[in-house]
Amino acid sequence: MKIFHVYILECSDGTFYTGITSDLTKRLQSHKAGKYRDSYTYSRRPVKLVFSCDFTEAAQAIATEKQIKKWSKAKKAALISGNFDQLPNLAKKKFKTNK
Structure with a gap:
């Protein structure tokens, strides 16, 4: 059975890179x-390397990689830290209010 890895690298400039292999x-x-x-x-x-997860289905791995790539840096940091309970709140968009 072939395994596919979705991974996140932390770069020297503090950014994250998400990939699949x-x-x-x-x-x-x-x-x-x-x-x-x-x-x-x-x-x-x-x-x-700061995060990786394994998949047996290529399609699921690709979908997960695409999903993570769209996340904010804060949401990726929560995933990397294992703070899974924070993920739903970090997914909510913040809107400016005119006050």
């Missing part, structure tokens, strides 16, 4: 080595 060790090494000059992480090295 079937070989997490190899992918992490390529990020750290700067294998691809045009990649988001190339100029933001060093990078550190």
Whole structure:
């Protein structure tokens, strides 16, 4: 059975990079080595793996990666920290009121 990993890297500039792979060790090494000059992480090295989760279905892994990529930095930080109870509140949009 093939396993797919959705992962989050913390970059040296404090941003997060979310990706998907079937070989997490190899992918992490390529990020750290700067294998691809045009990649988001190339100029933001060093990078550190801060989160990963495993899937047996590629479609579910891809959907999860796309979902996480849309999240705010605060919501990603809550996921990384394991503060799952905060995730619903961080999903709510904040609207400015005219007072």
